[in-house]
Amino acid sequence: MELYTHFGFVAILRESLKNFLKHGKLMASITLLILSLHSLLFLANTFSIKPLLKDLITNAAFLQLTTPGTSEFAKLVTAVRHDIQVFAGLEWIFIVTTYVTSLFCAATTILASGVTH
Template identity: 50%
Template structure:
């Protein structure tokens, strides 16, 4: 039984690698698009916050030589606060942009793999059109996955921290109990993440309600 499961797993991995060789042109185009999109956002983030960071450091240096309580000191603090708000706003914007780019990259990769596996003829332009039309489902699914992940991390910390403190002894530090408990909890989180990622695949390929994608995995 175990040998059959292992051979099936190896067969799935081998077949998934062959998918990328069936339509090299499409896969290379998608890889370049994802690479260019992610690189563009990272470079835009870097060059947009660089002037703010330099101005903030300059004001921080000026603050060391200003006397507290003076008008110059107040103006410098106000300028640093303004720079920090602009920095936080830009970072939130690029975090959202990178999130959308990540969802788009996952959706187009999943759809391209499915099209290649089914040996269907679909151009790169038609593939982009289908991804944009169905982008609402993977975004919503990814949002639920993020909520479930944050909820699990919160439950993980609320369970490990009190348990490690209350059951500590002179022979074992609280951090030792935390590390011991963290191993099975993290392993179970990895197990759940597989099903959560499968729900993202289903949300891209099928037009169902998002919560049904997550509930449908119970049969597996």
């Protein structure tokens, strides 16, 4: 039974490859759309996190140089915690945005494949 399932999956892959080759321009434009959206998202993520990481690394380096128990140490610990929270929040936003974009692109590909078939 499991072997039959694998053959069915292979048949679906062969059919999708035929459809992709049959409508090359449409699939190429959809692929270009997917790549451009993901590239813009990764570029935005890189530029939004770079200053935050610099600040986090600087505060962490100063944290090692200060003595524990001082007010300067407490300020640096608070700054590092805040930077980590902001970093985690930005990364979650990036992950959700990437997920939604991938879902949109998959739906676009499936819809275009269904319309042209």
